[in-house]
Amino acid sequence: MIKTVIFDMDGVIVDTEPVHRYAYYKQFSELNIEVSEEMYTSFTGFSTRNTFQALKGSFPSIEHEVEDLIKRKRNLFNDAFDTKEDLYLLEGVEDLIKDLYNSGIQLILASSASKVTIERVFTRFNLHQYFSHIVSGEDFPQSKPNPAIFIHAASLSIAPKDECIIIEDSTNGVKAAKAAGIYCVGYNSDHSYMQDLSLADLIINNFSELNAEKISQLKA
Structure with a gap:
């Protein structure tokens, strides 16, 4: 689970x-x-x-x-x-985050973005309350597809890594997830321009395809 x-x-x-x-x-x-x-x-x-x-x-x-x-x-x-006024959370992701949080599933952020950028986004959209840990790529000498950031994020989990999943939208992110040995959901959005998600274990086109019940039952 x-x-x-x-x-x-x-x-x-x-x-x-x-x-x-x-x-x-x-x-x-x-x-x-x-x-x-x-x-x-x-x-x-x-x-x-x-x-x-x-x-x-x-x-x-x-x-x-x-x-x-x-x-x-x-x-x-x-x-x-x-x-920039027209900056919004991607469609459906806030509902998914709240559903996961309310279902007792731990949420961790592992982003290549700097701590300053993450803080700006999380403050603007009031996301701190849902995530137990935030991991920034600036703390690692190599970026994705190097798996270090995801290996560290998984070490912060309440569960072993075979009970974790990663949601990614980039070629390098999916490669990093798989190199870390963690189940990966590839998010194929309109923003995933020229990204190859074929290595992902599951590919979705919209966050409405996921909810806490479905995610909890995924097999890593």
Whole structure:
């Protein structure tokens, strides 16, 4: 019986990708680099640090230190996040979160986002009350598909990892979940652009396909 659900955040709980995209591409323009759609998509699930480390490897013209690049990106993101009014939780996810919580299933967040970004999202949408733990990718040297973040999240579970599931929407996230040896639900939403979820144990197109009763009976 499943006792813990580990959620990704971006693309699963809230779609902050348009805000991230705006901030990244504004910064790319400042750095005078041209990042293709294919390259940008390959960074899905990466932390900001890992993204800039990869970019510095691809563009020798970037002379800034990674930490300075991260600070600039976060400033651009935060300015856009605070002024963007049309930012909502993804359809059906709030009902699912409440159903799981009210059914006694433990909820853990494991997101590649920074702690600052997670805090902004959780405060804006009043989500702290439902989650027992929050794990940020900035605490790990390697991003998804490295499984470290999910292995750590599962270690915080009230149950062994074979009684946990992960909900992910990205290629790298699904790979990380499977590398961690944890049952993965792939969320194939309109925001999962160019993402390959084929390794997931179960693929859904809408959160209405899930509820606490169904999840509790999934076989890891």
